[in-house]
Amino acid sequence: MAEKDLRKGPGRWSDEGGVFILPDEWRLSYMVSCGELSPFFRALKEEGKLMGTRCPSCDSIYCPPRSWCHDCYEDTEWVEMSGKGELIAFTKGYFATSDLVDEVPFYQGGVRLEGARYPIVCRIKLDDEKNLRPGIPMRVEFKPPEERLGRVTDYYFVLDG
């Protein structure tokens, strides 16, 4: 569909049925604050690192980071993750929205980083899918610095070894 059709242009009779239709769109732009989780995104973009957080009370490590531990109700502290972990779950997508459309088919999964309490949802890049199964070792890779945006699409996981 042409871009102009998505704007607030003139209405017309629909091809689908005898009704009048009006083109419209909800286009809102944001500057999303990463708030207290900002160190994760800064380290991702500027240093190519995955940061997590640790609860000083129970030692749970969170990546994706949480700024407080929901068991202890204590503020967490920043720690650097090793970038290595274990594949927990995966799938392969053949259909995608705009963010992923150039990469179809793509692999997506959950990797539990070393020491982390929960897996992190991530893209997986593979040469050969036949080894893909829960439990295999994975490691993070980052896009080169000049391509990094500070977004979660800056990193992906590959088979480790």
Added chain:
Amino acid sequence: MRKVAVVGYGNTPFKRRHIEKTYPRLAYEAVKEAFDSTGIRPERVDSVIYGIYSDPFNHNMMPDLHIHYQLGLARKPSTRVSAGGATGGIAVRSAFMEIASGMKDIVLVVGVEKYGDLSNVFEMIKALTFGGDQLFEQMAGVSPAGSYSAPVILHMLKYGTTEENLALVSVKNHANAMRNPDAQAPMEITVEEVLSSPMIIYPYKLLDHCLNSEGACALLLADEESARRLTDNPVWIKGIGCSTESGRQAERDNVGESLLPAVEAAAREAYAMAGVKDPVRDIQVAEVYDSFSGIEILLYEELGFCARGEGAACLEEGSYSMGGELPVNPSGGLIGGEHAVGATGVYQVAEIARQLQGEAGERQVKGAERGLALSLGGARGAYASATVLEVQDNG
């Protein structure tokens, strides 16, 4: 806590597109049918709970308000529930609580959804991703389909469940829809046809997916005294369970063997409240959330219809088909019947009520006295709502 009954219901047919109708009109048609079935008029309604899932779908942020006044309900309370695919189930729960608590006597539940004004399927899926974790999932373009793939892949690896098993759910539910005049996708198809439909996200082919529907369903709930006055055949809500999990797809705590822990918890709560001890013996019909074919197999196990790992084998034996020991999704479910998101959980309850009243026509499960409605929402069943209904008190 007071007893609560379903005393009336109504729904539109479900279609991919009701282009000739706005969402308030869809809601009105369902409500009118529910009113006509009981003789209730708007002035008798004490309160309304709306199940409407998505602001981007319906192109409005307060859609309940724009329906409510046009239903002639000005100055009566309107509450909107939005909880992904569990929206309708949780809307029923909210209405139940208003009556059970003694606060209100007659409460209307309206589930409605219109997604098809979005220009194309990519816009629709983009709107779905807005429910994901703001920083870590939305911006990765992660869709709910992936979250409903992962637990099924784990089930396949652990128990040997196959893509053919998954396809059989689609075959069953599309065939059931043949006996439901309001269903969107009645089809006689084969396992081979499901397997050869386009792969969308492993292990799901196009025909393993639920439908996208437009439509509405209304339910009238009442306290015991009002119910006895309004109908000879009330259907009692005997148990309601509601549970949640992390909204992030991968995060799950202490799940043991469960692949959809919120479902197990919601069912346990509803069963305890309703006195269901052995689901296969105590429940005769179920409408469950087959968002994807494989999820229905997981649900047999989470709901206690069979042991862990036996879901696919019991399906193949016909246990959950019409005529089996516990027919699941006689309406066609979300795969063959409808998935007008906010309406789905409401329609599941209406379908069970129809079954228990013996009013389900060609899709009637003979002798059903107790039934279960189960809906899920969010990534990997992060919301779960379970409702047990029965007619056994009517003797």
